[in-house]
Amino acid sequence: MSFDSSTLLNSRVPSGPVEQKWDNLKRDIKLIAPNSKKKFEIIVVGTGLAGAAAAASLGELGYKVKAFCFQDSPRRAHSIAAQGGINAAKNYQNDGDSVWRLFTDTVKGGDFRARESNVYRLAQLSENIIDQCVAQGVPFAREYGGTLANRTFGGTQVSRTFYSRGQTGQQLLLGAYQALMRQVSAGQVEMYARREMLDLVTVDGVARGIVARNLTTGKIESHAAHAVLLCTGGYGNVFYLSTNAKGCNVTAAWRAHKRGAFFANPCYTQIHPTCIPVTGDHQSKLTLMSESLRNDGRVWVPKQAGDARAPGQIPEAERDYFLERRYPAYGNMVPRDVASRAAKERCDASYGVGDSKLAVYLDFGQAIREQGEAAIRGKYGNLFHMYKKITDENPYQVPMRIYPAVHYTMGGLWVDYHLESTIPGMFVLGEANFSDHGANRLGASALMQGLADGYFVAPYTVGHHLATRKLPEVTDAHPRFREVAEEARMRLQRLLSIDGKRSVTSYHQELGHIMWDNCGMSRNAAGLQSAITKIAALREDFWRNVNVPGVGENLNQSLELGGRVADFLEFGELMCRDALTREESAGGHFREEHQSADNEAQRDDENFAHVAAWEHLGENVTQKRHIEPLKFEACPLQVRNYK
Amino acid sequence: MSHTTTGKSLNLNLRVWRQKDNASRGEFRDYKLAGISTEMSFLEMLDILNEQLLKQGEEPVNFDHDCREGICGSCSLMINGQAHGPDNGTTACQLHMRRFYDGQTIVIEPWRAKAFPVIRDLVVDRSAFDRIIQAGGYVSVRTGQAPEANSVPVPKNTQESSLDAAVCIGCGACVAACKNASAMLFVAAKVSHLAQLPQGEPERASRVLAMVGQMDREEFGNCTNTSECEAACPAEVSVTHIARLNREYAKALYGSPLSLEGQLLTSSGAGGD
Numbered sequence: 001m002s003f004d005s006s007t008l009l010n011s012r013v014p015s016g017p018v019e020q021k022w023d024n025l026k027r028d029i030k031l032i033a034p035n036s037k038k039k040f041e042i043i044v045v046g047t048g049l050a051g052a053a054a055a056a057s058l059g060e061l062g063y064k065v066k067a068f069c070f071q072d073s074p075r076r077a078h079s080i081a082a083q084g085g086i087n088a089a090k091n092y093q094n095d096g097d098s099v100w101r102l103f104t105d106t107v108k109g110g111d112f113r114a115r116e117s118n119v120y121r122l123a124q125l126s127e128n129i130i131d132q133c134v135a136q137g138v139p140f141a142r143e144y145g146g147t148l149a150n151r152t153f154g155g156t157q158v159s160r161t162f163y164s165r166g167q168t169g170q171q172l173l174l175g176a177y178q179a180l181m182r183q184v185s186a187g188q189v190e191m192y193a194r195r196e197m198l199d200l201v202t203v204d205g206v207a208r209g210i211v212a213r214n215l216t217t218g219k220i221e222s223h224a225a226h227a228v229l230l231c232t233g234g235y236g237n238v239f240y241l242s243t244n245a246k247g248c249n250v251t252a253a254w255r256a257h258k259r260g261a262f263f264a265n266p267c268y269t270q271i272h273p274t275c276i277p278v279t280g281d282h283q284s285k286l287t288l289m290s291e292s293l294r295n296d297g298r299v300w301v302p303k304q305a306g307d308a309r310a311p312g313q314i315p316e317a318e319r320d321y322f323l324e325r326r327y328p329a330y331g332n333m334v335p336r337d338v339a340s341r342a343a344k345e346r347c348d349a350s351y352g353v354g355d356s357k358l359a360v361y362l363d364f365g366q367a368i369r370e371q372g373e374a375a376i377r378g379k380y381g382n383l384f385h386m387y388k389k390i391t392d393e394n395p396y397q398v399p400m401r402i403y404p405a406v407h408y409t410m411g412g413l414w415v416d417y418h419l420e421s422t423i424p425g426m427f428v429l430g431e432a433n434f435s436d437h438g439a440n441r442l443g444a445s446a447l448m449q450g451l452a453d454g455y456f457v458a459p460y461t462v463g464h465h466l467a468t469r470k471l472p473e474v475t476d477a478h479p480r481f482r483e484v485a486e487e488a489r490m491r492l493q494r495l496l497s498i499d500g501k502r503s504v505t506s507y508h509q510e511l512g513h514i515m516w517d518n519c520g521m522s523r524n525a526a527g528l529q530s531a532i533t534k535i536a537a538l539r540e541d542f543w544r545n546v547n548v549p550g551v552g553e554n555l556n557q558s559l560e561l562g563g564r565v566a567d568f569l570e571f572g573e574l575m576c577r578d579a580l581t582r583e584e585s586a587g588g589h590f591r592e593e594h595q596s597a598d599n600e601a602q603r604d605d606e607n608f609a610h611v612a613a614w615e616h617l618g619e620n621v622t623q624k625r626h627i628e629p630l631k632f633e634a635c636p637l638q639v640r641n642y643k
Numbered sequence: 644m645s646h647t648t649t650g651k652s653l654n655l656n657l658r659v660w661r662q663k664d665n666a667s668r669g670e671f672r673d674y675k676l677a678g679i680s681t682e683m684s685f686l687e688m689l690d691i692l693n694e695q696l697l698k699q700g701e702e703p704v705n706f707d708h709d710c711r712e713g714i715c716g717s718c719s720l721m722i723n724g725q726a727h728g729p730d731n732g733t734t735a736c737q738l739h740m741r742r743f744y745d746g747q748t749i750v751i752e753p754w755r756a757k758a759f760p761v762i763r764d765l766v767v768d769r770s771a772f773d774r775i776i777q778a779g780g781y782v783s784v785r786t787g788q789a790p791e792a793n794s795v796p797v798p799k800n801t802q803e804s805s806l807d808a809a810v811c812i813g814c815g816a817c818v819a820a821c822k823n824a825s826a827m828l829f830v831a832a833k834v835s836h837l838a839q840l841p842q843g844e845p846e847r848a849s850r851v852l853a854m855v856g857q858m859d860r861e862e863f864g865n866c867t868n869t870s871e872c873e874a875a876c877p878a879e880v881s882v883t884h885i886a887r888l889n890r891e892y893a894k895a896l897y898g899s900p901l902s903l904e905g906q907l908l909t910s911s912g913a914g915g916d
Contacts, residue, residue: 060785072768073716073772090792090793132787133792135790136781137805137840170812171809182783246710282687282690283687287712392741549703555705557705
């Protein structure tokens with residue numbers, strides 16, 4: 001099989017060796033004079049780490065920024081839920097870390113499906129991020145001497161993860177949020193909370209604004225700008241059950257895709273190995289237990305299938321520490337995709353534990369015996385507390401039960417080295433883009449990417465766009481805004497007028513089952529083909545029989561959900577199609593047809609060392625698959641091996 | 644991923660506050676729910692209620708929620724008169740139905756405070772909190788200006804104590820629980836977080852004056868040291884941070900050249916009488 005590389009995808013990677021590319025870009029970009037910056041308006045959608053960091057930084061520079069979030073406050077964006085930490089190549093531990101090692105760990109961790117140049121830049125910027133956050137007053141963990149502390153995360157053999165107890169994302173987001181609030185106070189950023197972006201507005205092929213719904217009044221608003229930044233997160237909620245917040249959705253990215261932005265590698269989904277198992281059909285979301293727990297927790301199942309004894313009754317000799325057995329070099333700290341598949345394999349082979357038998361143990365017994373309960377409480381207290389709240393079991397006394405769950409999406413809108421999409425003037429930052437994590441993200445790298453993109457990349461590259469492109473005067477009175485707003489209004493009206501029998505949630509749940517069963521931890525051609533057919537049928541039924549109550553002119557959470565699920569019903573099909581076309585196993589994308597004799601993922605570098613970017617061609621027309629070939633010059637292709 | 648529901652089953656009587664919008668009068672409405680599993684979270688119970696209302700042709704109950712793991716601070720329910728319900732150190736989204744008994748009546752209301760107007764049903768407007776942070780709840784450092792992170796050592800105990808305050812999730816339970824609807828614990832958490840760190844030092848005095856001034860302008864009530872806020876706080880932020888706020892405020896007002904700025908305040912002080 002072969003795919004032609006697309007001339008439409010110019011990744012604009014600067015020349016020179018990988019270590020110099022970012023410097024070369026900064027050397028060559030055009031700047032805008034301080035006094036001229038106020039003439040440019042920039043829209044930032046989403047206020048998580050990427051969005052809040054970008055909006056604050058661009059505001060500081062002097063641009064007129066408008067920031068949007070659907071939550072009631074920008075501080076609630078889902079970055080806040082990240083628990084474990086943020087990576088940086090500071091080498092404070094003197095354990096052999098370097099920018100180069102963080103770079104190669106991340107390329108390898110992503111199973112050689114990320115763009116090398118972007119990953120190198122991410123590793124370089126990681127150091128600045130820690131400096132920036134500390135200066136903002138982020139209370140990272142410290143040693144007794146007052147210097148910063150580190151811990152280890154999966155897929156690495158160094159300690160480079162900075163953390164604030166089990167709530168690192170919260171502290172980093174509050175830092176970015178406070179920087180953003182400072183700019184709001186200074187009049188540089190106008191904040192639009194409880195607003196949902198419904199569509200992107202392009203004029204002559206260039207992104208010039210958005211149409212958003214005021215979720216309190218229902219009013220459809222138009223906002224014009226010279227650049228639009230989507231920082232809208234991932235699409236994990238296409239599975240219904242995930243560790244994402246309930247509001248996380250694909251709508252902004254999907255609407256932009258339908259206006260011309262290519263969607264890259266949607267099949268790359270991260271299934272996180274350590275989440276609290278499902279208890280019943282009422283389950284509305286899944287809760288993560290941080291990967292950092294694997295520093296001290298040991299993963300095991302009984303050696304005997306169906307062993308129903310309580311964990312404490314199973315002697316050491318009858319326990320199978322299957323990660324340590326299969327991967328002696330990394331043990332419990334193998335990357336997420338590897339750990340998840342290993343847990344699924346044990347459960348599928350009837351070694352699972354708990355009521356549902358869809359769980360394995362994460363046991364802190366040995367760590368508590370060796371270090372004492374207080375030390376473990378100090379490191380993970382809030383996670384143990386959360387576990388107890390949800391399960392009514394005390395993890396200081398009995399092992400946690402955990403099972404993999406959808407957590408993060410590596411795929412996203414295609415962007416070039418400037419983080420600009422295939423629509424000029426529209427940039428995509430953070431989880432919403434595809435560029436840095438390949439087919440599997442390493443732990444503690446999402447926070448790093450969001451902040452790198454927002455604080456340190458976009459402020460340079462967005463300025464270059466503004467300085468080099470001719471951008472004629474466009475206001476929200478432009479006819480394109482009226483057209484797009486009218487389309488958005490009609491779409492909402494259609495949802496409200498169906499008056500069918502089934503709730504939006506029931507469709508979302510059914511879609512989630514289809515996705516999890518066929519496009520989840522392992523995938524095969526027959527399953528993916530059947531999923532594509534089922535999703536199309538479900539979508540058709542949705543638009544005939546969904547029940548969205550109420551009106552559009554006030555707060556109506558049913559209507560918000562209806563619009564989001566409608567978009568997931570289109571997006572899920574593309575995800576399955578991408579998974580079907582990628583006939584190899586790579587990172588989080590495991591095709592059963594492509595595995596080694598000992599069940600490890602088998603890549604096909606000859607045919608698939610590329611990014612697949614899908615182009616929207618019209619309603620009910622199959623998207624066109626374009627490719628961007630990936631070259632691995634600095635970090636040569638090799639088989640991932642954590643044994 | 645299909646599972647049968649485990650746990651015991653409850654029948655419940657709900658009294659839920661319904662209000663069409665801020666301009667309309669609200670009222671309690673009674674609903675009966677059957678077969679609620681004790682494994683469910685409180686919000687999952689409300690999801691079931693909403694599916695039931697939809698079938699009956701009544702509009703679902705609107706309520707704020709997002710992460711459902713206790714960290715985003717969106718959920719904001721008075722449950723039987725207690726902010727976030729009966730469990731200590733727990734948001735409504737982390738409260739589980741095993742905490743309730745078969746046949747129980749559960750009263751569910753929005754946060755009630757003048758500074759948090761109701762938008763609809765159980766959803767309130769907490770933007771006053773954002774405006775308090777805008778007034779000074781930050782360190783004025785521009786992107787790119789930061790010195791090397793380890794150049795300023797911070798003692799471990801100081802960092803831990805600062806983080807004890809920084810864990811505030813901004814949910815507003817402290818205001819809802821307070822008979823005066825005071826926001827002192829929220830303001831104290833941010834002031835105490837930044838005042839303890841060397842990075843927060845340069846703006847230490849101006850920050851506390853500006854934030855307290857904004858708190859008063861938002862018409863939150865004064866603090867009378869009843870500590871209801873600490874009892875309700877899902878992040879377990881201690882009222883000792885209010886003591887620190889009062890000390891910081893007094894020092895800023897009387898003990899530094901910045902005291903003239905104190906005249907910006909519209910009321911007589913940070914409370915704590």
